[in-house]
Amino acid sequence: MLLKKSILFLTLLLVSTTAFSQVSLKKVTLSGKIIDKETSVPVEFTIITISKSDTKIVVNGGTADANGNFNIELNNGNYDFKFEFPGYKTQEKLNQNISVDTNLGNILFETESSQIETVMIRGERTTVDIKLDKKVYNVGQDLMVKGGTVSDVLDNIPSVAVDVEGNISLRGNESVRVLIDGKPSTAINVTDALRMLPADAIDKVEVITNPSARYDAEGGGGILNIILKKGKNKGLNGTLIATAGDPRNNGISANINSKTDTYNLFTTISYNDRNNPGKTKINQENLEQNSYIEERRFSDRYSKGANVNFGMEVFLNKDKSATWTNSINYRNNGGNNFEDVTYKNYTLDRSTFLFTRFRDNISENDNEAIEYSSNFLKKFKKDGHKLTIDASISLNKEDEFSNIYGSYLETGAFVSDEKTSKIGRQNRNLFQADYVLPLGKGMQFELGSRGSYTNSNSVYEVLERVAQNDPYTNIPGFTNNFEYIENITAVYTQFGTKFFNKLSVLAGLRFENTNLEINQLLTNDLNKRNYNNLFPSLFFTYELNDDSSLSLNYSKRISRPRDRFINPFSSYTSNTNLFIGDPKLNPAFTDAFDIGYLRKWDEITFSTSAYYNHTTDSFQTVRKESGRFIGTIPVIINSPFNLGEDNRIGIEFTVNYSLKKWWKLNSNVNYFYNETKGNYQFTNSNNVLVNQNFDFKSSTWSARITSKINLPYKIDWQTNMNYNAGQKMAQGKNKGIAAMNLAFSKDVLKDKGTIAFNVNDVFNSRKRIQDLQLPTVNSYSEMQWRVRAITVSFTYRFNKLKTDKDPKPKMQEQDGGGEF
Structure with missing residues (x-):
């Protein structure tokens, strides 16, 4: 219970946005409950986004509590409401005039079929994605590195080896350039730094055996690009x-x-x-x-x-x-x-x-x-x-x-x-x-x-x-x-x-x-x-x-x-x-x-x-x-x-x-x-x-x-x-x-x-x-x-399914060009 209350507090602190000034200062209360349509089970911590109907500007928001209930205070006016949770279809109520305290009743959530399909596909995905110019290793799929370090992650990647002293080689060549989010590691001793960084912080590793001119020329044996996690789910x-x-x-x-x-x-x-x-x-x-x-x-x-x-x-x-x-x-x-x-x-x-x-x-x-x-x-x-x-x-x-x-x-x-x-x-x-x-x-x-x-x-x-x-x-x-x-x-x-x-x-x-x-x-x-x-x-x-x-x-x-x-x-x-x-x-x-x-x-x-x-x-x-x-x-x-x-x-x-x-x-x-x-x-x-x-x-x-x-x-x-x-x-x-x-x-x-x-x-x-x-x-x-x-x-x-996969991070990965 303490964990859920803490999560709810952080949600309200981080997600809520400052409402734009309204002509009328009258405050009203919006309430309701979100439940699963098939099971009638409450959907806890659903994301609620409130925007002005005319400008589409987001003015407020919040989340449902552990029982699916929500209660949000806002100025009177016309609004669009959006209700989102991973695994369910997004529900919307558009152009709603809210001039008095309003209870929207039960918001019924239906299972997102495409999301279910994604779950199945993700479950069947291989740990390594092979491409012509590189191999992309998805760390989240690897059970071996739980509780480990970046060195443990690298030692489980095809083409990469980490010896007992922590030295990294790519296809047997120790002249390897290690990048983190496309940038050189800032550590004085890279080997020691990789033993300190937890594996849980990594999203994926790109193995680039023969880099193009857009990459640093450093590293005769190739490049390892370690991409850290940056959540992207709403x-x-x-x-x-x-x-x-x-x-x-x-x-x-x-x-x-x-x-x-x-x-x-x-x-x-x-x-x-x-x-x-x-x-x-x-x-x-x-x-x-x-x-x-x-x-x-x-x-x-x-x-x-x-x-x-x-x-x-x-x-x-x-x-x-x-x-x-x-x-x-x-x-x-x-x-x-x-x-x-x-x-x-x-x-x-x-x-x-x-x-x-x-x-x-x-x-x-x-x-x-x-x-x-x-x-x-x-x-x-x-x-x-x-x-x-x-x-x-x-x-x-x-x-x-x-x-x-x-x-x-x-x-x-x-x-x-x-x-x-x-x-x-x-x-x-x-x-x-x-x-x-x-x-x-x-x-x-x-x-x-x-x-x-x-x-x-x-x-x-x-x-x-x-x-x-x-x-x-x-x-x-x-x-x-x-x-x-x-x-x-x-x-x-x-x-x-x-x-x-x-x-x-x-x-x-x-x-x-x-x-x-x-x-x-x-x-x-x-x-x-x-x-x-x-x-x-x-x-x-x-x-x-x-x-x-x-x-x-x-x-x-x-x-x-x-x-x-x-x-x-x-x-x-x-x-x-x-x-x-x-x-x-x-x-x-x-x-x-x-x-x-x-x-x-x-x-x-x-x-x-x-x-x-x-x-x-x-x-x-x-x-x-x-x-x-x-x-x-x-x-x-x-x-x-x-x-x-x-x-x-x-x-x-x-x-x-x-x-x-x-x-x-x-x-x-x-x-x-x-x-x-x-x-x-x-x-x-x-x-x-x-x-x-x-x-x-x-x-x-x-x-x-x-x-x-x-x-x-x-x-x-x-x-x-x-x-x-x-x-x-x-x-x-x-x-x-x-x-x-x-x-x-x-x-x-x-x-x-x-x-x-x-x-x-x-x-x-x-x-x-x-x-x-x-x-x-x-x-x-x-x-x-x-x-x-x-x-x-x-x-x-x-508020996240096991199969959620973040899109490609915005941080520059030195992959500035597209594929031809």
């Missing part, structure tokens, strides 16, 4: 979700919107409290030291966070051809990581045990971000003719602190005591305008510009004490004030046309000016770069018939090094395994070619594409000995560099198959061959020049299948299975990974509620397994970022 409606899990995964979220004929208010609010335990196993042979070390890590990562998004879309004219949307997003997340590491030391032949080193790492983080976004959309009379203007301003804070203490386990003797801190700040401003002009039948011209301006600063410091009671002193080699300034200005144009109603051609050219400053302020090492690039794109699509099409695409892409790839002081989570960035890394350029085929039958949608990516100056990571030791453990440095050439050729198949009305299958298989050419030179600790050859050839494949079965009693059963085959690397190989997720859901409370149960990683098998060989070090490792997790969630919908 009246006050929404969804509430509560989640609990083991390991701890507690959370609550709400997606609410209120829409009238003049505005649409929408909000997403979520809170989560999670624990992600993980473990790592490393067996390492140190040939020069004649030692063998068994390293075992156990970590508990705790996090608490809130995400709030609030926006308002205003319809600037009666025909809603001009809209202005403003939104504010606030995110706060903090937590701790408790990691225990033991190093059991043996002789190289493992015949003699020597000692055990223990390392205790306690870290905490505090992340906060706020973003303001504004979007103006003007649609002109001609279909497809429109202008969009976008702007966003964001501020980010990411602070990390850790205490690292080392000792000998057998004796408790002191080994090391270190403290680290990283203070990160970033502000990003983005401005964009896109104009689309249809020139005639089958022809379209596009023009646009974008400015992206980022200023990021991180102060990194490492302190140590040599003896247990000594004061902490600074380690100069790991302390710096790092500043990164990136200003990218772009303009683009595209022209599309269609020949003989069969062949579509879209040609585009994008120009980007990149102005960078990469500064190490403490050492006064300042680097400035400015370069201009042209990025052409050309797309051909030929319609063989109504059900099949062929496509041939080309685009040029760029991958700019960012974050830890250019920051030489970005990480000190392990004092024996360091990652050191290179501020002098150059961007990588990719020529991407794609040939695709799409075929639809009644029950099957099939698509395949063969692709070839040629990349120059691609990024590769080298592992090398530093010459330093912690006790007897050699310190290994991981560092990125520009490889000479990387060629990738592959083929991908995606199938959506409806075996029965109650059984749907989605499957995806990707195979690619990779060849790299290049060398890396460095001087080792013995002052010897080492030439590491990175010429190698490898191939790998991945497969996933999703099965969704509608069982009796409104129970859904979903199973996801995926396999990533092993892959050879220049300094070793990754072994294959097989994993399975399982989920069940049941509708309750007359379909207003849904209970979902899911198991992530049923067999506890999601581990990154590597065999690495260096000249003096061999290591075998298994890393499991998160152990098997079980989650239970409850979803409650008010």
Whole structure:
């Protein structure tokens, strides 16, 4: 009852509009009751809209209460009344003269047959919509991600993989651009941000493997566009979700919107409290030291966070051809990581045990971000003719602190005591305008510009004490004030046309000016770069018939090094395994070619594409000995560099198959061959020049299948299975990974509620397994970022059917042009 009263209060607060001034100030009361015509059951919270009969201007409104009754006060006059609720036909009473208190009696609602048809169609829709230029993944259909994060969502999408450290790859390529509502993520660390954003906030994800010139040129492997929920249903409606899990995964979220004929208010609010335990196993042979070390890590990562998004879309004219949307997003997340590491030391032949080193790492983080976004959309009379203007301003804070203490386990003797801190700040401003002009039948011209301006600063410091009671002193080699300034200005144009109603051609050219400053302020090492690039794109699509099409695409892409790839002081989570960035890394350029085929039958949608990516100056990571030791453990440095050439050729198949009305299958298989050419030179600790050859050839494949079965009693059963085959690397190989997720859901409370149960990683098998060989070090490792997790969630919908599907969001999705 308290919930319904709260909903009613919010409804009256949000939906009611200020009445226009009337000649007469006499107040009258309008009342009545809304019931289902067939069942005579009251229809609760029906949306009531009142407009003037002569001007059609909305002057008042409200909702029925939980018993279908309504009582609204208004000035006397002539009015039109509209009564709406999802699933029923809209009822209207036109040109009603209301001069005294009036009771309209029972308003009979009839079931909307088209709405019922929509329910059936929606229930049979596949999770993935396949198109020639992209795949659209509808998150609301996926039971696996209830209570999860954006990373969980991405890991369930065909063509996309998320490894145990959160790194994202598209068709095996990690050079991926992640967009949120068509704009780059504002987070300093995108990987961490995606682990914080709740899955319940996402409407769908677009997978664009070969983008056109209207998109950012960033991302040699393609683009992932994450589209957030923005309610579009009339009246006050929404969804509430509560989640609990083991390991701890507690959370609550709400997606609410209120829409009238003049505005649409929408909000997403979520809170989560999670624990992600993980473990790592490393067996390492140190040939020069004649030692063998068994390293075992156990970590508990705790996090608490809130995400709030609030926006308002205003319809600037009666025909809603001009809209202005403003939104504010606030995110706060903090937590701790408790990691225990033991190093059991043996002789190289493992015949003699020597000692055990223990390392205790306690870290905490505090992340906060706020973003303001504004979007103006003007649609002109001609279909497809429109202008969009976008702007966003964001501020980010990411602070990390850790205490690292080392000792000998057998004796408790002191080994090391270190403290680290990283203070990160970033502000990003983005401005964009896109104009689309249809020139005639089958022809379209596009023009646009974008400015992206980022200023990021991180102060990194490492302190140590040599003896247990000594004061902490600074380690100069790991302390710096790092500043990164990136200003990218772009303009683009595209022209599309269609020949003989069969062949579509879209040609585009994008120009980007990149102005960078990469500064190490403490050492006064300042680097400035400015370069201009042209990025052409050309797309051909030929319609063989109504059900099949062929496509041939080309685009040029760029991958700019960012974050830890250019920051030489970005990480000190392990004092024996360091990652050191290179501020002098150059961007990588990719020529991407794609040939695709799409075929639809009644029950099957099939698509395949063969692709070839040629990349120059691609990024590769080298592992090398530093010459330093912690006790007897050699310190290994991981560092990125520009490889000479990387060629990738592959083929991908995606199938959506409806075996029965109650059984749907989605499957995806990707195979690619990779060849790299290049060398890396460095001087080792013995002052010897080492030439590491990175010429190698490898191939790998991945497969996933999703099965969704509608069982009796409104129970859904979903199973996801995926396999990533092993892959050879220049300094070793990754072994294959097989994993399975399982989920069940049941509708309750007359379909207003849904209970979902899911198991992530049923067999506890999601581990990154590597065999690495260096000249003096061999290591075998298994890393499991998160152990098997079980989650239970409850979803409650008010004034909204389970099958409601919002239309395409108004916010710019960088899909400014239509299809030809």
